[in-house]
Amino acid sequence: MGSTNPSFMNGVPELLVLRLLQSREMYGYQIVQAIRDETSEVVSLGEGVVYPVLHALESSGAISSQRRAVNGRSRIYYALSPQGVTRLTELTALWSRLTNAVQQVLESEGHAAIV
Amino acid sequence: MGSTNPSFMNGVPELLVLRLLQSREMYGYQIVQAIRDETSEVVSLGEGVVYPVLHALESSGAISSQRRAVNGRSRIYYALSPQGVTRLTELTALWSRLTNAVQQVLESEGHAAIV
DNA sequence: TGTCATACCTCGAACCTCAAGGTATATACC
DNA sequence: GGTATATACCTTGAGGTTCGAGGTATGACA
Numbered sequence: 216m217g218s219t220n221p222s223f224m225n226g227v228p229e230l231l232v233l234r235l236l237q238s239r240e241m242y243g244y245q246i247v248q249a250i251r252d253e254t255s256e257v258v259s260l261g262e263g264v265v266y267p268v269l270h271a272l273e274s275s276g277a278i279s280s281q282r283r284a285v286n287g288r289s290r291i292y293y294a295l296s297p298q299g300v301t302r303l304t305e306l307t308a309l310w311s312r313l314t315n316a317v318q319q320v321l322e323s324e325g326h327a328a329i330v
Numbered sequence: 331m332g333s334t335n336p337s338f339m340n341g342v343p344e345l346l347v348l349r350l351l352q353s354r355e356m357y358g359y360q361i362v363q364a365i366r367d368e369t370s371e372v373v374s375l376g377e378g379v380v381y382p383v384l385h386a387l388e389s390s391g392a393i394s395s396q397r398r399a400v401n402g403r404s405r406i407y408y409a410l411s412p413q414g415v416t417r418l419t420e421l422t423a424l425w426s427r428l429t430n431a432v433q434q435v436l437e438s439e440g441h442a443a444i445v
Numbered sequence: 446t447g448t449c450a451t452a453c454c455t456c457g458a459a460c461c462t463c464a465a466g467g468t469a470t471a472t473a474c475c
Numbered sequence: 476g477g478t479a480t481a482t483a484c485c486t487t488g489a490g491g492t493t494c495g496a497g498g499t500a501t502g503a504c505a
Contacts, residue, residue, distance in 0.1 A: 226492080228492085238439075243453070244451065254435060257430075258428065260493090261495070262454080263493080263497095266455085267454095267493090313342075314429050316369035317345070317346065317373065320365070321345075321425075358484070379462060381486085403483065404484080406483090
């Protein structure tokens, strides 16, 4: 309980990471901030969430990594693989289906047994 | 992994249960089926999910229970308390904020650093 | 030298969910 | 009576995710 983020965001990290990598290569630290920025702080994932997701995604072949030095700093850039694109498509569809289903319950008026 | 429901539905059970109880009193078994029906099977929560949620909600004072016999069957009807209404309002707002934030990331085109 | 921002990482605790199992009663059928 | 099915409640163990806290190291700046 009592977490910064509400607890109904299972799987969202994977989806967001995949989506961000679709537009361009990014490194972990950058992803952490991008999520915070692009959601106006609504979703704020710590490094402890993002790095493990990145590693899992790489093991599963959804993304590939490439160490690169920029401004004397070592960064690990991640890029979406074809498998990652597929995975992203799946998760996006799932997300859409789920939110629509929940919305349906939230918006339905009576919930009457028989009308 | 590999579950029937995708794994990004943390906390959704609590929200759905609360919402269903807002319209009318219901008992556990009925809630299980209502969720399945009203979401067209997209969200299908087992009894092992719903009953614990119900118990937790009751301990926290969000709902109250009343054992009743109907057709020779013993049922435990749950009703939303004022605290439950407040909780529902909160969770609904949270859900809305979260889905909008995710949607924003999913829909944004470039993710370009500087345009 | 000290501090800050960058950049990577891991670990344990806490939490949620699922599938599977268990109990008991009513109804319907043979 | 016996059996099966639907109703109705419940708990447990295993597996998964996420969080917060902590750790390491470099570059920039004062």
